[in-house]
Amino acid sequence: MARMKFVCDAERCIECNGCVTACKNENEVPWGVNRRRVVTLNDGVPGEKSISVACMHCSDAPCMAVCPVQCFYRTEEGVVLHDKDVCIGCGYCSYACPFGAPQFPTQGTFGARGKMDKCTFCAGGPEANGSEAEFEKYGRNRLAEGKLPACAEMCSTKALLAGDGDVVADIFRNRVVQRGKGAEVWGWGTAYGSKQAGQPNGGKS
């Protein structure tokens, strides 16, 4: 199997925030933490685009590289997960991440920064699959239930695609061929290290 990947089709995203709501609900994400956000590019300018952004589960994840306690690990399917029992909440990962994925709950004592929280590709964490402990810390483990991430499955326009990298890339490629435009895949170059057709130069990927 290829790696699990997200693709956000900017031509289709209507900024409904359904993905954000689905994620919050499915994983019971705490107040102040949004594992997924919808971002508008060139807001107010004609032709503005919206994209849904969360952890992209990068091939060469910078968060993993900078973590001083090595709480990150990668599953066989290429999903980047972390162990909250090891995380010290230092925040280095949030500085390193190009997508702003790591989030920190602040409802602790005196607003102290808690353990890092991020998108798990609905794959839970190191605790036993489907256990209560896993749900409490990381949310639902939909992959172990034979399902795909809730954000993508709930996307009303199917702008957000999630799954096997080869399959989602194929679906996206077919769309581009059918409509004849919109080949830009925001974030793919940064996350997966490949330059996609139509992607602008100069670090705008």
Added chain:
Amino acid sequence: MKRLLLAASAVAALAACGETPQTLEHSKHDTAAFQGTGLPYVAPGWKPGDKTSWEQQLKTRTQQGQNEYAKTK
């Protein structure tokens, strides 16, 4: 007296050598997703523990759920 002081300082200087090594507790080993959860709410059409059927289940689900061109053609 000098000898005693020397011995005491040597013991103090080597005290750190007696420390037990502290290793960082690394992440626990995660169970593979294809093993399933052993709970209800599992999507039908695949066998938990069978990697091939799990992979096929996800591919089928992606095509059926996210590729509307597959439905219209």
